[in-house]
Amino acid sequence: MAEPKRRRHWGEIEGLPILIVLLVIVGIFMITAPASFLGPRIYMSFLATVPPPLILGLGLTLVIAAGEIDLSFPSVVKMSGITFAMLTKFVAFPMDAGDDLIIEPGEARNLLPWLFVLAAVAVGAAIGFLNGVLVAVIGIPSIIATLAMLFVFEGVSLIVGSGQQYSLRGIDQYSVHAVLTGRIGPVPVQAIWGLAIAGVIWLILNRHRFGEHLLFIGDNQNVARVVGVNVEREKIKLFTLMGALGAIAGVLVTLENRNFYTTQGTGFLLIVMAAVFIGGTAITGGKGSVIGTLLGSYIVGCIEAGIVASGLGGYWTRLVVGLVFLAAVVFHLTMEDPKRLRRLAGFRLGGRLERRAAPSAQAPP
């Protein structure tokens, strides 16, 4: 006899609740800041600025699902940016050309920046690999190892670049700019890259052996080991991938700005973390939502712009995003284990939530 098919609760459809949150937030800003949020321009600006933190968030989703953390990515964004910017400025651009004198790139010269993109990604992957070795082989908790690496490579980027910014005016003459951060009509190309990378990361986490191994490592490392997962190797792969994604984000930021700023990436720590946790990736590991991170990134972008557009002023954005971040973590933790909320509030929520939390705990009468 066929078993009755278990019906899926609407809340189980990946990302749907977060999509509703995004729409509600956009709706609120349409009321509080109609001049900005009722026109198309602000949405095009989201599509230009959100992809770099989105790509970082996608990598971080895998890292957090595996029960680890990476705090070093803001410095990876700097390192990849400065690698790309300095190579482009001193090798691809004519040596004697000042900022105002840009020579049309020839065929070969046009390809050169693509090599520098690869170099930047290689630098990011190398930093990630180093993170992986520190965590998986030497056994330093990832929060400490990557925090140290955050400072180390912020320092390296300052030393290498002598603390200067590098203008890449004229880079828009090169194909690398058009392909990575150009516009198709009004739509910024990086939005499409961000979406494509989200698709790939979704497939890795949900459909690939590597993603499954990460979920098991994040869920219970001992289980992962006894079922034959090579925990150390998978962690090194994970951090290397995170480094490479951070580098791609760094190149996109540099190209979009046509400038390397020494502060590039610094502000990403909060907004990327917030996006991942708003998206519903479990802080306790073993669960990650790529669609949640995709939507979470746009929620954070929306809040940042919406606060300013509503007239509150830029100083408020960090406070509000930080609070939303905290609220999201509390919300998801309570969904996971309603007892937390009861402990916090000191009252009982009633039977329904309790039973849902622990259906197996019911003893037969």
Added chain:
Amino acid sequence: MAFGNVVALRNVDFEVGAGEIVGLIGDNGAGKSTLIKIVTGVLRPTSGRLYIRDQPVDPERYSVRRAHDLRIEAVHQEKSLADKQPLWRNLFVGRQITNRFGFIDVRRQKALANELLLEQIGFRGAGLDADSTVGDLSGGERQGIAIGRAMYFDADLIILDEPTVALALKEVQKVLDFVRRIKESGRACIYIEHNLAHVHELADRLVVLDRGEVVSVLKRGELTLGGLTRHLLELQEEREHAGG
């Protein structure tokens, strides 16, 4: 087997035959878990030899995956299944059905998982399916799934590491039924258990480990349960005197 300067196992020499349940007993720290980890490929021994189906196995190349290939499966006390993952992942992790790029055939794994749940484990109508999360299962159900997984993958040797620990009485009976089915199907089994009554009832042979050494081997029926308890106490006293 040594960890740094600590020798965890020495002179451990024992064998398991087809259709046989070998009970492995000994106090905490006797080396049971270490021995099991070596047999299942989780740990690499520092010295010694391992024969599987009379063929020597190279310890350097031995791993969990290799053990699976040689049809050796383990059911560990509380670490066989991951809580937040659905059954279809738990049943196949480590040997996923993938294409050559490593992408998992989810539909096929789910279909097989449902089949396995019904046929091997008999969870008909219990409201469980391939999408159920392990965290929603009772302790007995978990052990049933883990043992069922081992049977499904046609293991010739199934190692049970304290499968009844922390289970309710009714659940324990379920697990013991699973253990009986292992024997009925002609497979070999190494059964680690703290509860002497359970091993005494099920095991064909009992191997007693103490401080990393085999100190006694008993055949089924050689001693009553009470006799076994006395024997173990005597052994312990002897060893303590010998050790000073």
